[in-house]
Amino acid sequence: MDEMDIEALEGLIKSRRSIRKWRQDEVPNELLKKAVELATWAPNGGNYQGWSFVAVKNREIIRKMADAVQAASDMIAFWPEAKSWEEDVKRYQKNTSFFRNAPACIGVFISDYRSVMDKVLLAREPGDSAASRIMGFRRTAPTAIQSASAAATTMLLALHQMGLGAIWLASPLMAKREIETILNVPAEMSLVCLIAVGYPDESPQKDRKPVEQVLKFVY
Numbered sequence: 001m002d003e004m005d006i007e008a009l010e011g012l013i014k015s016r017r018s019i020r021k022w023r024q025d026e027v028p029n030e031l032l033k034k035a036v037e038l039a040t041w042a043p044n045g046g047n048y049q050g051w052s053f054v055a056v057k058n059r060e061i062i063r064k065m066a067d068a069v070q071a072a073s074d075m076i077a078f079w080p081e082a083k084s085w086e087e088d089v090k091r092y093q094k095n096t097s098f099f100r101n102a103p104a105c106i107g108v109f110i111s112d113y114r115s116v117m118d119k120v121l122l123a124r125e126p127g128d129s130a131a132s133r134i135m136g137f138r139r140t141a142p143t144a145i146q147s148a149s150a151a152a153t154t155m156l157l158a159l160h161q162m163g164l165g166a167i168w169l170a171s172p173l174m175a176k177r178e179i180e181t182i183l184n185v186p187a188e189m190s191l192v193c194l195i196a197v198g199y200p201d202e203s204p205q206k207d208r209k210p211v212e213q214v215l216k217f218v219y
Contacts, residue, residue, distance in 0.1 A: 012161060017206065019165030020098055022198030027057070027104045031162050032197070036106065039155035044147035046115055051148050054107040054183050064182050065194070066100030068175035073097070076174070096171050102196035107179070108152050109189040113144040148192040155195060165200030168193055 032055045040049065056062055073096040076082060082089045099105065114122070118138065124131040152168055159166045172179055172194045180191055 012157060016157060016160040017165075017204045018167040019198075019200045019202060019204070020167060021200070021202040022102055022165060022196075023201045024101075024103060025199050027164065027198055029055075029057075031159075031164065032104060032106065035155050035158040035162070035164075035197075038158040039151040042147070042150035042154040044150060045113060045143035048113050048144075048147070050111040050113045050144055051151050052109040052111070052185075052189050054109065054185065056105045056107065056183070057103070059103075061182060062102060062105055063100050065105065065172065065175070065179050066097035068178035068182065069172050070097040072174035072178075073171070096174075099167070099169055099194065099196035103198035104196075106155070106195040106197065107183060107185075108148050108155075108192045108195065109185060110144040110148045110192055111188045111190070113142075113147070115143060118143075145192060152193055152195060159195075159197055163199070164197050165202075166195050166197040169196055 036053045036055070039053070040051070044051070056065075073093045077089050077093040118135070121131050121135040121138070125135050126132075156166050156168060170193055173191065176191050179194075180189070185191075
């Protein structure tokens, strides 16, 4: 098996950017399918593989999803509590549904997953403060969410390698139920994020913090 050298992998990772503008060329189904296939090889809790993916190429459906997200953003922007962050909220409101122009979107969904430790903790939690405390920690980063995130990251790298430009979108969670209804997914499927994808029509450049600022060794 040929091995990818670390320099090539580094080049792939460091050249990937979040793309918000796309050419309107259609994205071939086989590229989307390959990206999802590779995403399913991401690490996941207990090898449960409780993820599902919905590839959307129908522009009207993409528009409906974007409209639902925009409606939620507009509602929040008019709440009196938003006044404290008015400038930032208006900027978010303006940019929240740009993915309506994406040639394709991939919905990343999870089904419920509980490890054996979760089952024990949930059974004991009502009458034990220690179990409740530990379960509280686990709820801050559920295994299913971590698994779906690993899949989304793998997918972004695969799409980039294929010459496509994509972006991981969390804003659709503001319209989670609406999007699940629009896509007519089963009740057990829960939206985690949308990946908007197409052939890039921009070349954004953003740096990262030096690793020395984010890494600490403990000896």
